[in-house]
Amino acid sequence: MYRVAFYEIFEEEEKHLLKYLPKEYDCFFTKKSIQDTDTGDIPAPVISTRTQSKFPKHWKDKIEAVLTRSTGYDHVTRYFKEINKILPAGHLPKYAARAVAEHTFLLILMLARKLDAQRESMQTFSRDGLTGFELLGKTLTTVGVGNIGSEIVKIGYGLDMKLLGVDIKPREEFAQKHSLDYVSLIDGITQADIIVCALPLTEETDGLLDTARLSSAGNCPILINIARGEITPPQDLIQLLKDEKLSGVGLDVYDEESTLGSYLRGEISKTGIADPAVRESVEATLKLLKHPDVICTPHNAFNTEESTDRKSRQTAENLKHYFDKGDFLTPIPVD
Amino acid sequence: MYRVAFYEIFEEEEKHLLKYLPKEYDCFFTKKSIQDTDTGDIPAPVISTRTQSKFPKHWKDKIEAVLTRSTGYDHVTRYFKEINKILPAGHLPKYAARAVAEHTFLLILMLARKLDAQRESMQTFSRDGLTGFELLGKTLTTVGVGNIGSEIVKIGYGLDMKLLGVDIKPREEFAQKHSLDYVSLIDGITQADIIVCALPLTEETDGLLDTARLSSAGNCPILINIARGEITPPQDLIQLLKDEKLSGVGLDVYDEESTLGSYLRGEISKTGIADPAVRESVEATLKLLKHPDVICTPHNAFNTEESTDRKSRQTAENLKHYFDKGDFLTPIPVD
Numbered sequence: 204m205y206r207v208a209f210y211e212i213f214e215e216e217e218k219h220l221l222k223y224l225p226k227e228y229d230c231f232f233t234k235k236s237i238q239d240t241d242t243g244d245i246p247a248p249v250i251s252t253r254t255q256s257k258f259p260k261h262w263k264d265k266i267e268a269v270l271t272r273s274t275g276y277d278h279v280t281r282y283f284k285e286i287n288k289i290l291p292a293g294h295l296p297k298y299a300a301r302a303v304a305e306h307t308f309l310l311i312l313m314l315a316r317k318l319d320a321q322r323e324s325m326q327t328f329s330r331d332g333l334t335g336f337e338l339l340g341k342t343l344t345t346v347g348v349g350n351i352g353s354e355i356v357k358i359g360y361g362l363d364m365k366l367l368g369v370d371i372k373p374r375e376e377f378a379q380k381h382s383l384d385y386v387s388l389i390d391g392i393t394q395a396d397i398i399v400c401a402l403p404l405t406e407e408t409d410g411l412l413d414t415a416r417l418s419s420a421g422n423c424p425i426l427i428n429i430a431r432g433e434i435t436p437p438q439d440l441i442q443l444l445k446d447e448k449l450s451g452v453g454l455d456v457y458d459e460e461s462t463l464g465s466y467l468r469g470e471i472s473k474t475g476i477a478d479p480a481v482r483e484s485v486e487a488t489l490k491l492l493k494h495p496d497v498i499c500t501p502h503n504a505f506n507t508e509e510s511t512d513r514k515s516r517q518t519a520e521n522l523k524h525y526f527d528k529g530d531f532l533t534p535i536p537v538d
Numbered sequence: 539m540y541r542v543a544f545y546e547i548f549e550e551e552e553k554h555l556l557k558y559l560p561k562e563y564d565c566f567f568t569k570k571s572i573q574d575t576d577t578g579d580i581p582a583p584v585i586s587t588r589t590q591s592k593f594p595k596h597w598k599d600k601i602e603a604v605l606t607r608s609t610g611y612d613h614v615t616r617y618f619k620e621i622n623k624i625l626p627a628g629h630l631p632k633y634a635a636r637a638v639a640e641h642t643f644l645l646i647l648m649l650a651r652k653l654d655a656q657r658e659s660m661q662t663f664s665r666d667g668l669t670g671f672e673l674l675g676k677t678l679t680t681v682g683v684g685n686i687g688s689e690i691v692k693i694g695y696g697l698d699m700k701l702l703g704v705d706i707k708p709r710e711e712f713a714q715k716h717s718l719d720y721v722s723l724i725d726g727i728t729q730a731d732i733i734v735c736a737l738p739l740t741e742e743t744d745g746l747l748d749t750a751r752l753s754s755a756g757n758c759p760i761l762i763n764i765a766r767g768e769i770t771p772p773q774d775l776i777q778l779l780k781d782e783k784l785s786g787v788g789l790d791v792y793d794e795e796s797t798l799g800s801y802l803r804g805e806i807s808k809t810g811i812a813d814p815a816v817r818e819s820v821e822a823t824l825k826l827l828k829h830p831d832v833i834c835t836p837h838n839a840f841n842t843e844e845s846t847d848r849k850s851r852q853t854a855e856n857l858k859h860y861f862d863k864g865d866f867l868t869p870i871p872v873d
Contacts, residue, residue: 215669234666301674305697309647316644316842321835325827328799328836331569334550337636337844361696362640464663492660500656501663507651509672 204229205526206247209272210237210256216272219511223519236461239470249525251518254502255461258282266290268525272518273505274299274350275431276535277404283537293521293531297350298513299505303455304354306504307399307429308362310453311338313498314425315397336396338362342422344369344395346388346412347402347430348377355399356381367391392417395424404431414439423450429504432457437487444496451496455504459484539564540861541582544607545572545591551607554846558854571796574805584860586853589837590796593617601625603860607853608840609634609685610766611870612739618872628856628866632685633848634840638790639689641839642734642764643697645788646673648833649760650732671731673697677757679704679726681747682737682765683718690734691716702726727752730759739766749774758785764839767792772822779831786831790839794819 237256248267316335476482572591583602651670811817
């Protein structure tokens with residue numbers, strides 16, 4: 204029997220998945236993350252999640268494989284470290300790059316054009332204080348020029364922006380084709396009008412874009428994070444906005460996101476967050492949500508018809524590969 | 539004496555204008571449109587407005603020249619017809635094209651990515667019903683490929699969209715460079731995923747994008763109007779959304795905009811709108827403002843630091859030219 208438990212499924216995704224999954228699979232679907240369900244017994248040997256699920260330690264001997272329906276996979280490698288075991292594991296490295304890149308420009312334009320103030324002024328049809336800035340000719344620093352970062356660069360190129368990139372693996376051909384200059388992180392921050400974080404979360408990138416580093420920003424830039432919230436600690440963002448080191452922040456991802464999500468859905472109270480560091484982080488994010496210079500979307504940058512379809516097809520292909528051959532088509536790289 | 543009265547000035551604009559206007563000019567500045575001030579006596583022989591002012595008929599013999607600080611000038615030519623007189627008149631044909639084009643893509647992305655639903659879902663960190671669509675590969679029909687339309691095409695080209703253009707004066711070289719296909723209005727509407735209205739308001743374009751013509755839309759497209767509200771009658775837009783001929787509407791401009799503005803600013807009541815056709819139009823627009831599939835900005839697409847600076851410089855240059863030589867650098871074309 205091919206048994207798979209799918210967590211963190213949303214409506215449209217389930218519709219697309221059912222199109223691609225073979226009828227003989229025995230599937231369990233839930234909108235919830237693992238920790239929000241009864242985790243007493245593992246519902247199937249193959250577990251598929253997005254990024255907010257926490258895998259229970261006591262599933263250790265029953266879990267056979269993991270497929271995260273996301274590009275990032277830090278939650279999976281963290282679990283493997285915790286249980287000191289490496290299982291067959293897959294992720295979806297490319298399904299959403301374009302969707303995330305286009306969403307990034309939505310967030311950039313919203314901040315550049317003072318969208319919220321514009322819409323508020325619609326009520327009185329006035330135009331004071333609504334002057335924004337144009338993207339043409341502005342300096343866009345993409346931190347992390349991987350699958351998503353590359354799509355961001357391509358769109359920035361089409362908008363005639365000045366493009367800087369920060370990456371440990373520069374690709375000269377790509378850079379030349381899109382007039383991208385690779386620079387150091389500090390140079391990228393110093394010169395930017397707009398900074399986009401498109402890094403994977405690793406030990407090296409955790410907390411990388413902090414107060415100290417972003418304080419070298421010279422043009423009071425906008426910062427967008429569509430990668431992982433842990434890379435831009437929320438307490439630091441509040442400070443940077445206060446110090447006018449940043450003029451605006453656009454977030455699709457959040458530090459301690461699964462706890463934040465549970466809190467926002469009313470599943471836990473603030474006092475129910477046992478770890479004081481986690482509570483502090485969630486409280487800082489809640490402040491950001493209300494900040495006039497911050498715009499937030501609910502980790503939804505990936506979510507288009509096109510990417511949902513690509514994701515569901517790639518999910519089904521990965522599962523078929525696993526059931527046929529014991530490993531995934533797009534496996535999680537293991538150090 | 540060089541005397542100029544500036545109406546419909548907003549804060550940031552005044553700041554930039556003072557930088558460029560010679561000190562010896564005797565200037566009168568007001569945020570208000572002409573009809574919202576005491577129009578008993580003309581304050582200066584040269585009158586500069588934006589698009590919401592209505593010129594009083596009794597200024598006929600005292601007004602010497604008009605400079606509209608806008609690309610559109612239908613309000614000026616209408617006045618000249620009314621008073622049966624043609625005065626030296628200028629407009630600013632190019633200052634805002636880029637700003638308006640970038641704003642157009644903000645409106646497109648907001649609708650394509652269901653921005654309002656996303657932000658509402660932030661409160662519960664849920665993702666049902668938030669699946670949008672990507673712009674890559676979608677068909678963008680630009681109706682009116684003039685200064686603004688050309689910038690829209692350039693950005694669409696950078697986003698790898700399929701580009702259709704509708705214009706009475708096709709430019710083959712521009713089209714070839716940007717993979718733009720000129721088509722008839724009906725073909726453009728039929729095939730579009732996104733329709734952008736970038737036409738000037740003339741007798742021919744007034745009411746052009748009405749229920750009858752837009753009903754030929756085949757893909758339930760998004761419609762954006764950043765040109766003039768009169769081209770997309772609000773009653774028709776309500777009907778087209780109801781009939782699912784359009785999936786969303788983004789507006790920066792409004793039919794009967796000066797009356798709408800006065801109403802929204804609380805300067806007049808609905809019953810104070812004497813003309814029943816105008817009242818009906820304003821009421822339809824008020825419905826659109828509350829419609830879940832409609833997003834609105836307050837005729838602010840032009841409003842960037844860069845364009846405000848260009849506008850103020852071009853205003854000063856035009857006035858200098860008028861005072862030196864009796865006509866404007868960028869005159870309003872007279873039929």
